[in-house]
Amino acid sequence: MKIDKTTIVLHIVAWFFAVVWILPFLGVFMAAIRPFSEILRGWWIVDPFDLRATFNPSINSFIEAWTDPVYPLSRGLLNSFIVTIPSTIIPLFVAALAGYGFARFSFRIKTYLFTTIVLMMALPQQSVVVPLFQIMVRFRLVDNYLSLVLVHSAWGLPWIILFMRNFFSTLPIEVEEAAKVDGASDFKIFYKIVLPMSLPALASVVVLQFMWVWNDFFLAKVFIYEESMLLATQRVEFVGRELFRVNWGVLSAASIIVMIVPIVIFVLLQKYYVRGMIGWTIKG
Amino acid sequence: MRKNVPLFFSPAIILVLLFVVYPILQTLYLSFLSSSGQFVGLNNYSEILSRKAILDLEGFPKGPPLGALIHNAIWILIHLPLSMFSGLALAIVLRDVKGSSIIKSIVFLGMVTPLIVGGIILQYTFTERFGIITAFFDILGVEELSTTWTARANTALFALIFGSVWLWTGFSMIIYSAGLATIPKEYYEAAKIDGTGPLKMFRRITFPLLRPLHIVVITMTILYDLKIFDIVFVATFGGPGNASKVLAFEMWLQAFRFLNFNGAAVIATLLTLLTLVVTIPMIKYTVSR
Numbered sequence: 001m002k003i004d005k006t007t008i009v010l011h012i013v014a015w016f017f018a019v020v021w022i023l024p025f026l027g028v029f030m031a032a033i034r035p036f037s038e039i040l041r042g043w044w045i046v047d048p049f050d051l052r053a054t055f056n057p058s059i060n061s062f063i064e065a066w067t068d069p070v071y072p073l074s075r076g077l078l079n080s081f082i083v084t085i086p087s088t089i090i091p092l093f094v095a096a097l098a099g100y101g102f103a104r105f106s107f108r109i110k111t112y113l114f115t116t117i118v119l120m121m122a123l124p125q126q127s128v129v130v131p132l133f134q135i136m137v138r139f140r141l142v143d144n145y146l147s148l149v150l151v152h153s154a155w156g157l158p159w160i161i162l163f164m165r166n167f168f169s170t171l172p173i174e175v176e177e178a179a180k181v182d183g184a185s186d187f188k189i190f191y192k193i194v195l196p197m198s199l200p201a202l203a204s205v206v207v208l209q210f211m212w213v214w215n216d217f218f219l220a221k222v223f224i225y226e227e228s229m230l231l232a233t234q235r236v237e238f239v240g241r242e243l244f245r246v247n248w249g250v251l252s253a254a255s256i257i258v259m260i261v262p263i264v265i266f267v268l269l270q271k272y273y274v275r276g277m278i279g280w281t282i283k284g
Numbered sequence: 285m286r287k288n289v290p291l292f293f294s295p296a297i298i299l300v301l302l303f304v305v306y307p308i309l310q311t312l313y314l315s316f317l318s319s320s321g322q323f324v325g326l327n328n329y330s331e332i333l334s335r336k337a338i339l340d341l342e343g344f345p346k347g348p349p350l351g352a353l354i355h356n357a358i359w360i361l362i363h364l365p366l367s368m369f370s371g372l373a374l375a376i377v378l379r380d381v382k383g384s385s386i387i388k389s390i391v392f393l394g395m396v397t398p399l400i401v402g403g404i405i406l407q408y409t410f411t412e413r414f415g416i417i418t419a420f421f422d423i424l425g426v427e428e429l430s431t432t433w434t435a436r437a438n439t440a441l442f443a444l445i446f447g448s449v450w451l452w453t454g455f456s457m458i459i460y461s462a463g464l465a466t467i468p469k470e471y472y473e474a475a476k477i478d479g480t481g482p483l484k485m486f487r488r489i490t491f492p493l494l495r496p497l498h499i500v501v502i503t504m505t506i507l508y509d510l511k512i513f514d515i516v517f518v519a520t521f522g523g524p525g526n527a528s529k530v531l532a533f534e535m536w537l538q539a540f541r542f543l544n545f546n547g548a549a550v551i552a553t554l555l556t557l558l559t560l561v562v563t564i565p566m567i568k569y570t571v572s573r
Contacts, residue, residue: 007380010377010380010381011381011382013373013377014374014377014378014381014384014387015381015383015387017370017374017387017391018386018387018390018391021390021391021393021394021450021453022390022393023409023416024405024406024408024409024416024450025393025405027405027408027409027415027416028404028405028408031408031414039414040413040414041413042413042414042415042416042419043414043416044416044419091299094295094296094299095296097291097292097293097295097296098292098293098295098296098297100292101289101292101293105288105289105292107289113293115567117300118567119560119563119567120300120304121563122503122507122559122560122562122563122566123304123308123556123559123560124510124511124532124552124555124556124559125511126511126513126531126532126535126536126551126552126555126556127307127308127311127552127553127555127556128303128304128307128308128311128552129307129536129539129552130307130310130311130314130539130545130548130549130552131306131307131310131311131314132303132307133539133540134545135307150299150302150303151303153299153303154299154300154302154303154304155303155304157296157299157300158300161296185288186288186291186292187288187291187292190292211396214398215396215397215398215399215400217398217399217400217513217514217517218513218514218532218536221517221536221540222536222540233398233400233401236400236401236404236518237400237517237518248408248411248414251404251408252404252408255401255404255405258398258400258401259396259397259398259401262396262397262398263393263396263397265396266392266393266396267389270389273396274458274462277455277458277459278458278459278462
């Protein structure tokens, strides 16, 4: 490659962005692995000759956050998995059915129905929580994960329906028509032929929906109050908060524990994540 | 109608009716009732809109607090151009940079981080002595910006807004990267033969051809700004005073702190209307293809 001035400038600009963007993450990471006394003047200061700024990394803060006496993160992660897994699988199948219907069937109100569904993607969850809270109180579902799973499932539907409908529309219809000639029902065609062909799209849905439910804080805050039931995202509100100061070490460790799950998924399944993000927003 | 149509649609329709459509209509209904259940017309609306936490025009020459409604507007005015153009700039620059996939992953990290954690990280970054931004301004000698941003009325909102740029830029970067890949190279080659400079190429080719993506990025970013909640909750709790309150946060506060369900319903309804207005251009585009 011929190195010219533009190339150098582009590289400097790009890596400058990268450094600026990673610094806050590096900050919490350093705060989490260094003793609190070392980060009092800034996590970036490392001076082997100054007792207040030597570099003694440890995992003590992680252990403290993981085993917090009131809000252990260990329990938070478990709770989050218990909520997130069904909240990912239920809308996946429900929305795949409907998405297939939109892609392949034609009926009178289809366009209206579809427009309504797409419009729902825009809605803020604030628009439903008061009545939903009142319903959940009436049915004794506050402090019960069923409330969260149901609401997350319903709110995942619009984008998954849109995404799956776009994907199904790209599948060759000939296979399905051949199966129909052989006498297979619509439903059988759907789960015997169409779903197996759709595994990459389903993987994208799983990755995105899992992350959104895992990262959710608002709905959990509305429906879950019992200390032992709080989800991972709810616990960072409490861990490391001492009476007169914030213990940034423990709070940072807790933050890292909560974000490590979506980050690992992103790193491992980046292809599906990006495809989902793009397929849902821009491409057919 | 084919007999199987209901089978494919009913589970989705039931869930959506129960947990989306019904509660939205109920919220609208609640917004017209008094706390004792009587119909009071638009009274709740005028009551909520006259609150300082929602609209505080006296603050105007000085800066925040200006009320949640104005804060959301300021959020959009700052966050939208910053994240949109840095995302676009990154997408363009990264086409010709070595290690671009690493840089993309770094910038995108903010998108996969739970917002509640993002809020904690930004609070840390803007905290006096602990954070790198306050330390940076300390070195520059700007005393006002070297103290904890989230604890001061005239900086809290801006700490949150800049934090949200950091968290959200990955979105526009990914969308624009995908869009740039679809522009045929021949366009640029032809332009080059005609002697077109890079800036003109951007204005005449790149920017206009990305038009559908601008719609997506603008819409999604405004929606994100209208719904912003987690980072406000954890980094400032709307404070100090009302200085960093936003609509979604004030709605939660009214409903679940003060148990003022009717007032909360008013804010929720306003928020819903705003999001619907913003979404119309994108709907036209999504449904029409």
